[in-house]
Amino acid sequence: MADHAAAAVVAHAAHDPNIGSTGLDNRKVGMWAFLGSDCMFFGSLIGTYLAYKGKSISGPLPHQVFDIPLTSYSAALLLASSLTMVLGLSALQESRVKKAAMWLFVTAMLGLHFVLNQVYEFTTFVLHHDLKLSTSLFGSSFFVLTGFHGAHVTGGVIWLLILVMLAMRGKLDARDYTKVEIAGLYWHFVDIVWIAIFTVIYLIP
């Protein structure tokens, strides 16, 4: 039985066009390379925010507008979504497709909740504090950084919902593990970027 399974694995790997000459899945290598480049992208935005920190000559200051309880709640949402993502992946690995779809859906909903919190935060900044993209150095660097992160989360939510739809239509099973794992890598990356943003932008005075 074990020999048969091992032979099936070798035969599958030999015929799988996604496995490169290194023996690694090209899709996964590609995703890690993309995440590496995205790291540098967000590094530039965070660096820009920190370089301009405290140099605004007009407009409200960060401590006057930040709602720490709200952003802490948002941080908890993303951390919880990382757990539900790995639970979904684990369920798929055990061929429990419906359970996997349920966890992926919960992950997407937690992500959507995060995005809605961000929309509320941005709206409050604009309407109540008159802080816009062009108001000050703080406004520009803050909205660009957190806006790009929000766009990443939105993309992740759409990706997860597509996977849920595929699972509901019976077009996703344990053989698609790598597809879901790659989506998971992207989702966790969005989470770690928020870990950095939450501390560096919101918490450090």
Add this chain to the structure above:
Amino acid sequence: MADHQAVAVATHGGGSGHATVRTYVHVAIVLAIITALEVATLYVPGIPGPVLVISLLVMSAVKFFLVVGFFMHLKYDHPVMRALFVGPLIIAIAIILAVMALFSAFVLLPRVVL
């Protein structure tokens, strides 16, 4: 079904295995506790600025590496994947430090007043 699982394991990228669900839950609990500590630290009066900044950065780094190591499976993954992520991460940190140095914006070090 066993074949499906074997194929899934074989194609996930050459890693030696993944954490169990129990490990995932434990990591999530630790992450929640650290996040609560981070926020609570802000409300403790009398903490010197540099101590506050360093403690927040350390807690953030621990959270970062817990997610990357366990949830993203990098702890168990092929060294090539690790290099693909850790290399650019080092460059990203260097970019942040370089930009801050160029603009004299270090939060920990006192600024030189001419």
